[in-house]
Amino acid sequence: MGRRKIEMKRIEDKSSRQVTFSKRRSGLIKKARELSILCDVDVAVLVFSHRGRLYEFVSGASSSSSLSQILRRYQDSTDGKASNVDDETEDSPSTCIQVQTCGELVKTVERYAEGSGIENLSLEDFMQLEKQLNDALVQTRNRKAQLMLESVATLREKEKMLTQENDQLKDEVAKVKGNLNRGNRTDLELNGVMEEGALIQCPEPVRTLPLLIEEGECPEPVKTLPLLW
């Protein structure tokens, strides 16, 4: 669509390649905007110049656009620049590049918690759903860990009391047998020295497996970062 038809291959002349880049880049972004408006769809166009500059168009790119979030996130991982969110201006490097921090992303995602239609299975919905599911998962894990720890604590307490009772019983058996052997019939006088042989009918001291988790090793409830994607 110029004075002459051009071959579809890299323009070798640097100057005219730059001119064409500028013109066609603008045209591409303009058409992308028109498509998104006319057909009410999400469109994203990214153009990386050879000098690393990003020229982008992201439709409906308020900070709540899912697509722009994807791309900003991509941008985040690429560099640390930041600029204002400004979508309706002409395309130019300074206004086209939009960066969003992870924190802002979190806030934006959380805003979607309010109104979400079940029918529109949009990216936003899935993001929201993932967030909710993940929250539920984290809560479940924490509750599980809590119950586990409580269970262990209870069992240990039980063990402690049983062992204590056991020791007292052994003491008592020893005393009673001691009195028996010495012919002492005074019921309340039960202090005697335990004889080893007197306990042969008692079960052997219980051999228990060593505990696998020590107090300090018990993992705390899992703290997971919210997964946004």
Added chain:
Amino acid sequence: MGRRKIEMKRIEDKSSRQVTFSKRRSGLIKKARELSILCDVDVAVLVFSHRGRLYEFVSGASSSSSLSQILRRYQDSTDGKASNVDDETEDSPSTCIQVQTCGELVKTVERYAEGSGIENLSLEDFMQLEKQLNDALVQTRNRKAQLMLESVATLREKEKMLTQENDQLKDEVAKVKGNLNRGNRTDLELNGVMEEGALIQCPEPVRTLPLLIEEGECPEPVKTLPLLW
């Protein structure tokens, strides 16, 4: 560029909006391709239809393109279809829409495990890192759950044995005291009726808290789906 100039606003008629979407989408992608060829730059165009279909053009898009991976993942979350990766063909739904199953995505990601420079903090690197961290997290969780369950089992076994020993000791105490009271001095004849009063010095039966986790309720080691992102 049609028989008539159209207003730049959403086309209300659904049918003609669909037609325009198809035509302009093709045009946009064609122009994107031309721009990338003529000016030798990286260009990406993403168009999401309202039904969640992704039409994309990514210049130089081998399957290792990070951008196309982002989008294929989005596609994954939208539906389960799959098609070949084919970037250099004409744009049309069948060739332009590139879907990748979760499994394929995993393989692709895993391929990145081989050569990764620490300096290049690219998206691929982060994907890989996240995967590794997540694997470690899952393993940690499973191991934690396993140790927890083993601990609970061990403690219960211990409790069982202690209780058993305890009962035997109580029996013995009762027998011995019975013999004492009846004046029977034969050591081996220890069968006697337990007198209630004889055990007043024994500690009261241990009062333990009820277990919070019953056998059937014990959660199994956490089975988490691998998080890819």
Added chain:
DNA sequence: GGCGCTATCTATAAGTA
């Protein structure tokens, strides 16, 4: 819904300042 047609509108290659 998709394809082809074509009059018309748009984008832009070259030319000019």
Added chain:
DNA sequence: TTACTTATAGATAGCGC
């Protein structure tokens, strides 16, 4: 360079299958 102009190639709106 950057910007404007202009002739043309290219895109597409409306229509008919």
